[in-house]
Amino acid sequence: MTIDAFEEHRSLLTGVAYRILGTMADAEDVVQETWLRWSSADRTDVDDPRAYLVTIASRLAVDRLRSARSRRESYVGEWLPEPVSDLPDGADSAELADSVEFALLVVLETLSPLERAVFVLREAFQMPYAEIARVIGRGEAATRQLSRRAREHVHERRPRFEADRAVRRRITERFLKACLEGDLEGLTGMLAADATLVGDGGGRVRAPLRVLSGAAKVVRFLIALPANAARYLEQFGLPGDTPLRVEVTEVNGSPAGTVSAGGRVVSTVVLDVADDRVRHVYVVSNPDKTTRIQVPGPS
CATH class of the missing domain: 3.10.450.50 (Nuclear Transport Factor 2; Chain: A,)
Known part of the structure; x- marks a missing residue:
C-alpha cells in the first residue's frame, strides 16, 4: 500500500522537482528523499497522499535549489537547465507541456527559490493558493503576492507573441x-x-x-x-x-x-x-x- 501510493504520484513529484530545480538528476534525488521520508513517516492522519508528497518534494526542491545556487557561483561559464527528451510527467496537458519548455526554465532561473516553487505549483499544476501556502509555509496573502510577482517577472522576460x-x-x-x-x-x-x-x-x-x-x-x-x-x-x-x-x-x-x-x-x-x-x-x-x-x- 505504501509503495503503491508513492508510485502513483512518482511522475508528478518528478515533474514538480524538475521544474523547480532545472536538472533531472537533482529532481530524481529529491524524489528519492521524498520516498525515504514517506516510508518512515507516521501517515495515520494523512488524508491526501498526493498533497502530502507534493509538500515534501517541493520543500526539498526549494532547499536543494538554495544550495545549488551557491554552488553555481563557481560554475565555469554560463549555467543552463538540463534538457530532456522525455518529459518527467508525460505533460499530458497543454499547461504541463508549456511549463517545461526550455526557454521558460531559463527564465525561471531568475526567480527566487520560493517564487519559482509558487509559480510552478500554480501555473503548471493549478494548485489552489491555500494549498501552495501550506506547501511553502507562508500565509495565503503572501503566497498570492509571491505568485503575482513571479508571474509578472516571467511575462516581462517571455515574448508576448511566441511562435507555435x-x-x-x-x-x-x-x-x-x-x-x-x-x-x-x-x-x-x-x-x-x-x-x-x-x-x-x-x-x-x-x-x-x-x-x-x-x-x-x-x-x-x-x-x-x-x-x-x-x-x-x-x-x-x-x-x-x-x-x-x-x-x-x-x-x-x-x-x-x-x-x-x-x-x-x-x-x-x-x-x-x-x-x-x-x-x-x-x-x-x-x-x-x-x-x-x-x-x-x-x-
Missing part, C-alpha cells in the same frame, strides 16, 4: 541548415537585432564563457562552428573525422536541434522564437547535461 511549434520547427530546420552551410545572410535574417547566444559547456568542453549579445556576434560564432568541428569532437574523446548528425528533435516538448556523433549527443540547440525571429540561442554541450537527450534513429 510548427513555426519553431521550420525556423529551427532553417537555422541549422544555415549554420552547416555557413550562410551568413540567412542566419542574419533569422536573428532579432538584439539576439543572444548562451553556451553551457560546464568547463568540460569549450563554450562561450559569457553571453554573446547582438546578432553580429552570434552569427560570427555560429559561422565558425563547422570549421572547428574536429577539435570540438576530440573534446568528447571522439576522432575528429567522426561523422556529425544534426537533426530536429523534441526537447522539453518543443522542437530543438540535436547534434550527435559516435552514437552520443554532443550538443543540444534550443531556439527561443517570437515574431518569426530567433531571440535567444541556447547551446548545451556539457556532457553531464546531454545524457537524457535521445540519439536520433537512422535517417
Whole structure:
C-alpha cells in the first residue's frame, strides 16, 4: 500500500522537482528523499497522499535549489537547465507541456527559490493558493503576492507573441541548415537585432564563457562552428573525422536541434522564437547535461 501510493504520484513529484530545480538528476534525488521520508513517516492522519508528497518534494526542491545556487557561483561559464527528451510527467496537458519548455526554465532561473516553487505549483499544476501556502509555509496573502510577482517577472522576460511549434520547427530546420552551410545572410535574417547566444559547456568542453549579445556576434560564432568541428569532437574523446548528425528533435516538448556523433549527443540547440525571429540561442554541450537527450534513429 505504501509503495503503491508513492508510485502513483512518482511522475508528478518528478515533474514538480524538475521544474523547480532545472536538472533531472537533482529532481530524481529529491524524489528519492521524498520516498525515504514517506516510508518512515507516521501517515495515520494523512488524508491526501498526493498533497502530502507534493509538500515534501517541493520543500526539498526549494532547499536543494538554495544550495545549488551557491554552488553555481563557481560554475565555469554560463549555467543552463538540463534538457530532456522525455518529459518527467508525460505533460499530458497543454499547461504541463508549456511549463517545461526550455526557454521558460531559463527564465525561471531568475526567480527566487520560493517564487519559482509558487509559480510552478500554480501555473503548471493549478494548485489552489491555500494549498501552495501550506506547501511553502507562508500565509495565503503572501503566497498570492509571491505568485503575482513571479508571474509578472516571467511575462516581462517571455515574448508576448511566441511562435507555435510548427513555426519553431521550420525556423529551427532553417537555422541549422544555415549554420552547416555557413550562410551568413540567412542566419542574419533569422536573428532579432538584439539576439543572444548562451553556451553551457560546464568547463568540460569549450563554450562561450559569457553571453554573446547582438546578432553580429552570434552569427560570427555560429559561422565558425563547422570549421572547428574536429577539435570540438576530440573534446568528447571522439576522432575528429567522426561523422556529425544534426537533426530536429523534441526537447522539453518543443522542437530543438540535436547534434550527435559516435552514437552520443554532443550538443543540444534550443531556439527561443517570437515574431518569426530567433531571440535567444541556447547551446548545451556539457556532457553531464546531454545524457537524457535521445540519439536520433537512422535517417
